[in-house]
Amino acid sequence: LAKTTQPISMDSYEGQEVNITCSHNNIATNDYITWYQQFPSQGPRFIIQGYKTKVTNEVASLFIPADRKSSTLSLPRVSLSDTAVYYCLVPSGSARQLTFGSGTQLTVLP
Amino acid sequence: NAGVTQTPKFQVLKTGQSMTLQCAQDMNHEYMSWYRQDPGMGLRLIHYSVGAGITDQGEVPNGYNVSRSTTEDFPLRLLSAAPSQTSVYFCASSRDRFNYGYTFGSGTRLTVV
Numbered sequence: 001l002a003k004t005t006q007p008i009s010m011d012s013y014e015g016q017e018v019n020i021t022c023s024h025n026n027i028a029t030n031d032y033i034t035w036y037q038q039f040p041s042q043g044p045r046f047i048i049q050g051y052k053t054k055v056t057n058e059v060a061s062l063f064i065p066a067d068r069k070s071s072t073l074s075l076p077r078v079s080l081s082d083t084a085v086y087y088c089l090v091p092s093g094s095a096r097q098l099t100f101g102s103g104t105q106l107t108v109l110p
Numbered sequence: 111n112a113g114v115t116q117t118p119k120f121q122v123l124k125t126g127q128s129m130t131l132q133c134a135q136d137m138n139h140e141y142m143s144w145y146r147q148d149p150g151m152g153l154r155l156i157h158y159s160v161g162a163g164i165t166d167q168g169e170v171p172n173g174y175n176v177s178r179s180t181t182e183d184f185p186l187r188l189l190s191a192a193p194s195q196t197s198v199y200f201c202a203s204s205r206d207r208f209n210y211g212y213t214f215g216s217g218t219r220l221t222v223v
Contacts, residue, residue, distance in 0.1 A: 014215060031208065032209055034211060036211075041217070042216065042217070043114075043200045043202070043215055043216055043217055044153070044200070044202075044212070044215030045214070046211030046212060046213070047211075049210070049211055073163050081162075087151075087152065091208055096167075096208070097155055097156070097168060097169060098207075098208070099152075099153050099154075099155070099169070100145070100152035100153040100154070102151065102152050103152055
């Protein structure tokens, strides 16, 4: 099972870079790692997806080491509006379900 | 581009009643799925579909039925509502089950009394 483990919560200040690390020790060779953001009373929003090394888009970067047993979502210069729950997903189990764990509650302080 | 549309946004049911939650997408996505989210928890997969005519069970399928007669629509049916089904329900779609991000609807908040 490629179960994921993330910190339950993190605090940061506006303008700082935030790194959220997810461990997925049993990820399969060909599986992608996907991150979502969720605000209260809204559906999750896709942020970024990667397979290896580094992926960057207009909102975040995703760093994946060579062993792929973890990944780090990097949010540059966060603002108050980045306060949300962030989920890391990889397929798990024989049925290869994409399971949302409890996620990481990021709180950005002024 | 509407994306994923869920109706209704809110619903109150009495125990034992049945209802259908509607989900429609206009992105020609093959993959669609239903999740439920209980307070303070992550999303749990109920059912999913990899294309018209194909459905499968997720983590928590009991008490729910689905069908996929068209690419666009993926309704979720509650056969006999129970208080344990009080939750927020999200529908999602994607080009592919694993290799693309999901687009989620805005959710249906269901209360069973």
